[in-house]
Amino acid sequence: MRREEVRPLLDRASDLLPEPDLTDTAWAGGLAIRRRRRRSTIVGLAVVLLVALIAAVVAGLGGNNTGIVPPTTPPSTPPGFIPPAGQIFGVDYWMAPPAGSERFLDRLETPLGDALQLPVSAGDLREDPFDRVAAVVLSHRNGSFTPLLLDPTSRWARVDLQLSAIRSGEPLGPGAISPDGRLVAFPQPGGVAIIDATDTTDASTRRVALPAEDIRSVAWLENSDGLLVSGPGVAYRVLIGAFTVGAEQVAPVAASNDPFDVAAPYRLDGTGNQVALMRYEANRTWTVDSNPRLPVGTWAGLTFTQGAIAARMFIADQLPQVPTVVSKPQVVAAISRQLTLPSRLLVLGETPAATPTPGRDTPDRIREPGCCFMLGWYDEQTALLQVAGWVIAWDLQTGRVRRVTELDVTGVALGPGVRG
Amino acid sequence: MRDTVDPEFASYVDARQGRWLRTAYLVYGELERAEEQLLHAFTRLSLRWGKVDDPDVFVQRLLYQPALSRWARVRPFEGEDEPVKLALASLTPAQRTVLVLLYFEELTEYEVSDVLSMSQPSVHGHVQTAVGRLGAALGSGDWRDAYRRDQQ
Numbered sequence: 001m002r003r004e005e006v007r008p009l010l011d012r013a014s015d016l017l018p019e020p021d022l023t024d025t026a027w028a029g030g031l032a033i034r035r036r037r038r039r040s041t042i043v044g045l046a047v048v049l050l051v052a053l054i055a056a057v058v059a060g061l062g063g064n065n066t067g068i069v070p071p072t073t074p075p076s077t078p079p080g081f082i083p084p085a086g087q088i089f090g091v092d093y094w095m096a097p098p099a100g101s102e103r104f105l106d107r108l109e110t111p112l113g114d115a116l117q118l119p120v121s122a123g124d125l126r127e128d129p130f131d132r133v134a135a136v137v138l139s140h141r142n143g144s145f146t147p148l149l150l151d152p153t154s155r156w157a158r159v160d161l162q163l164s165a166i167r168s169g170e171p172l173g174p175g176a177i178s179p180d181g182r183l184v185a186f187p188q189p190g191g192v193a194i195i196d197a198t199d200t201t202d203a204s205t206r207r208v209a210l211p212a213e214d215i216r217s218v219a220w221l222e223n224s225d226g227l228l229v230s231g232p233g234v235a236y237r238v239l240i241g242a243f244t245v246g247a248e249q250v251a252p253v254a255a256s257n258d259p260f261d262v263a264a265p266y267r268l269d270g271t272g273n274q275v276a277l278m279r280y281e282a283n284r285t286w287t288v289d290s291n292p293r294l295p296v297g298t299w300a301g302l303t304f305t306q307g308a309i310a311a312r313m314f315i316a317d318q319l320p321q322v323p324t325v326v327s328k329p330q331v332v333a334a335i336s337r338q339l340t341l342p343s344r345l346l347v348l349g350e351t352p353a354a355t356p357t358p359g360r361d362t363p364d365r366i367r368e369p370g371c372c373f374m375l376g377w378y379d380e381q382t383a384l385l386q387v388a389g390w391v392i393a394w395d396l397q398t399g400r401v402r403r404v405t406e407l408d409v410t411g412v413a414l415g416p417g418v419r420g
Numbered sequence: 421m422r423d424t425v426d427p428e429f430a431s432y433v434d435a436r437q438g439r440w441l442r443t444a445y446l447v448y449g450e451l452e453r454a455e456e457q458l459l460h461a462f463t464r465l466s467l468r469w470g471k472v473d474d475p476d477v478f479v480q481r482l483l484y485q486p487a488l489s490r491w492a493r494v495r496p497f498e499g500e501d502e503p504v505k506l507a508l509a510s511l512t513p514a515q516r517t518v519l520v521l522l523y524f525e526e527l528t529e530y531e532v533s534d535v536l537s538m539s540q541p542s543v544h545g546h547v548q549t550a551v552g553r554l555g556a557a558l559g560s561g562d563w564r565d566a567y568r569r570d571q572q
Contacts, residue, residue, distance in 0.1 A: 001555030006523040009558075013504045014442035014524075017451065022459050023433040027425040029459070030466030 082399040085347075086321050089293040093321070093331070093345035094399040099365040100351055102390040105403040108378065110418050111135070111154040112391065117408035122148055122156035126204060130157065130197040132181030134417030137409045138163065138172050145171055147184065149197055152417040159195050161205045164188055167231075168216050170411050174375050174386070175219040175263065175302045177415030178227070183240065184413075185218040185227050192218060192229045192238060208238055210250060217259040219302055221280075228253060228280075230262040237284055253284040263303040266310040268333060271296045277310055277335050292335050292343060295319060297328060301373025307380050308338040309396070313373045322349050327366035332374065332385060334396055346394050346401070348372055348387065376414045378404075384414055429469050433462055436476075439525075440483060446520045447487045449496020449509060457483055480525075480535045487517050488536065507557035515550035518543050 084092035097105060107114070111134045118139055130151040138145040145163040150156055163171045163186050171186045171193075178184070184195040191209045212234040219228045226239040235255040256262060261269050264280035266289065275294045278286035297317040303310050311334040316322075322329045332346040350363035367388060375384045381397045384404060391404040391412070437458065444454035461482035465475055472478045496516070497505040508516055521532045522543075529547070533540045 001551060001558070003523065003551065006519070006551065006554065009504045009554075010446055010520065010524040013502065013508065014446050017442055017445055020437045020441045020455060020458070022437050022455075022462050023425055023430045026433065026459055026462035027429065027466050029463035030469075031423065033463065033467060 078397050080398045080400055084344075084399060088295065088319065088321055088331075088345055088347075091292075091294075091343050091345055093347050094394075094401075095322070096346050096348045096387070096392075096394070096401055098349070098351035099367050099388065102387070102392060102403050103406070105392070105401060108382075108393045108402040108404050109420075110378075110404055111150060111152050111420055112405040112418065113154065115406040115408055116391070116412060119148065119156040122158040125149060125157040125159050125195075125197060126200050128155075128157060129200050129204075130181075130417070132417035133177050133184060133197050133415040134181075134420075135415065136172065136176055136184050136413045138170055138411065140170075140410075147186065147195060149184065149195075150417075152420045157197075159205065161193060161195065163193060166216055167214050172411045172413055173217045173219075173260075173302070174373060174413050175217065175304075176413035177376075178220040178224040179222060179416065180224040181416040183220070183224060184415075185220070185229075187215040187218050187229065187231075189213055189215065191215065192227070194227075194240070208250065210236055210238075211252075212236075215259075217262065217302065219263040222265040222305075228262045228264055230255065230259040232257055232259060235259075235262045251284060254286060258299065260302050261299065263305075266305045266337075267303040268292075268299065268310055268312040268314075268335060269303075271298070277337070289337060290335075292333070294331075294333055298369075300330065300370060304374045304376050304383070306377035306383075308341050309334050309336050309343075311335070311374055311377075311383050313385070315369055319347070322347050324350050324366075325361050325363055326350065327363075328369070330367055330369070330372050332383065332394065334383060344396050344399075346383075346385075375412070376418075378419060384418070386412070426466075426469055429466060432475065436479075437462070440479070443520055443525050444483055446508065446524060447484060447513075447517045448494065449505070449516075450494050450498070453494055457486060477535060481537075484517055484521065484535060485537065487513050488538075503558060507554050510557050511550050511553055514538075514542075515546045515553070518546040519550040519554070522547055 082094065085095045086093060118137065130149060132152055133149050134152050135150040137148050139148055147159040147161055147163065148156055149159060165171060166187050166189055171188055173187060176184050176186060182196060182198050184197060186193045190213045191207050192215060193207050196204045210229060212231050214231040215229055217230045221227060226237055229236050229238055233255050235253045237251050237253050239249040261267060267278050267286060269278060270276045275296050276291050277289045279289045280286055294314065295316045296314040298315050300313040300315060303312040311332055313330060313332050316329045316331055319329045327350055330348040334344045336343045348367050351365035352363050354364060371388045373386055375386050375391060378384050378393055381395060383394045383396065385392050385394060389407045391407060393402045393404050441454055441458055444458050445451050448454045461479045464482055465472065465479055497509040500506065511519065517536065518532055521527045521535065529540055529543045533543045
């Protein structure tokens with residue numbers, strides 16, 4: 001086939017086609033497309049404007065939006081930090097949960113369990129001694145008291161020792177257990193009784209006679225080789241040393257009217273402008289370390305020291321920051337000896353009436369004076385307090401308060417074994 | 421864009437629509453599809469009327485490139501019994517399009533390659549094959565003989 005033969009063939013194949021008239025239709029189609037595009041552009045712009053308007057309204061209703069701006073610096077507070085309620089004399093204070101709410105607090109796990117009560121049965125300490133004591137309570141029978149010790153594994157042991165009541169009642173103070181957790185001391189009329197929980201011999205219990213009859217408080221020295229024993233206006237240092245060979249020495253120390261003032265290595269003492277943090281010296285006196293400003297009415301319980309912080313409970317006379325109706329606020333003062341570590345306060349106030357009644361402002365619950373005092377330290381940042389029928393823990397770093405245990409016993413002393 | 425038809429656009433379309441409809445019919449092998457494709461090309465041209473440098477190339481690209489699309493093919497000249505149309509139907513879409521553009525639209529191989537976005541050797545190869553197969557289908561002997569005669 002020749003190339004010039006192709007064209008006639010194609011002409012013949014297409015010569016009977018109708019003549020089209022596409023001009024108007026094509027122009028109208030172009031107009032329709034243009035209008036559709038313009039409409040789409042307008043609708044798109046309207047949608048964008050609407051979204052921008054909604055975003056502006058939402059931002060306006062949300063108020064200041066600086067809250068969602070990520071911080072430029074990492075947080076300086078630990079996780080779970082609770083901001084302080086305010087300041088008392090320039091010291092940050094937190095409000096403790098009101099009385100009656102302890103049961104609903106988060107729990108700090110300890111060998112004490114959910115509720116601390118006298119055990120149904122307990123082994124003999126001489127048969128199975130402890131490495132460390134977690135807690136000690138007293139069993140009262142026929143006018144005398146028998147110590148019951150709890151170890152970090154929640155095991156109870158009975159001590160073959162009969163204790164007499166002291167003038168204030170039960171011969172058990174919050175400072176009974178030595179810092180190393182091995183020794184336990186009990187104030188006794190005219191002396192002090194000491195138990196070595198790690199000793200299986202008969203020498204595991206010992207009584208040390210003192211010149212004064214009215215002995216009410218014991219507080220251990222920092223290295224657990226001696227203790228301070230005190231009563232109203234009298235105080236003695238009892239050196240234990242080689243406890244089993246009877247090397248104790250009794251020497252008088254500067255006394256105070258309140259037996260619980262006497263504590264080592266630091267004690268918080270004084271009222272009004274005379275509040276002082278004092279350090280116990282080897283010559284059996286205290287020297288003033290600092291004079292913190294605290295609105296102290298009276299002190300309650302012993303001073304417990306952990307690291308650079310000494311803590312003691314006091315009853316305040318008046319606190320403008322924490323108004324009360326019936327009772328006086330009780331405050332745990334955790335006073336730091338280091339400039340880099342702030343002092344902190346925990347205030348125990350009243351529980352206001354759940355349903356306020358006009359003309360009646362009596363609170364639902366109050367905490368009586370003497371109900372609350374320091375029991376020791378769980379760790380370097382957690383103080384343990386007895387608050388009425390509860391032991392609670394106050395985390396100084398976060399300000400958070402947790403329950404430790406409910407007390408079904410008349411008294412308890414805690415030792416380092418409480419950390420488990 | 422004015423609401424009434426631009427007179428220049430109208431005269432442009434009037435002058436070409438008949439010829440391009442026949443070309444498109446030979447390429448697609450279906451009148452309805454050819455008219456639809458031509459209308460689409462003129463509609464697009466109307467949107468850019470006055471802005472396009474070469475309206476002919478603009479329309480031809482829109483008109484013929486879809487014939488090569490793998491997804492838009494139809495069976496050409498279905499139901500026809502005319503030998504020429506049956507012979508055209510036996511070609512591939514690329515062979516048929518190149519053949520029609522060269523011998524009916526009378527474009528050069530260079531213009532065909534530009535309109536179809538195809539290389540010139542490909543256009544050349546397609547037309548050689550198309551002429552040979554068309555001749556064979558119509559009983560005109562081996563296409564290579566015809567092509568050799570053409571070259572001489």
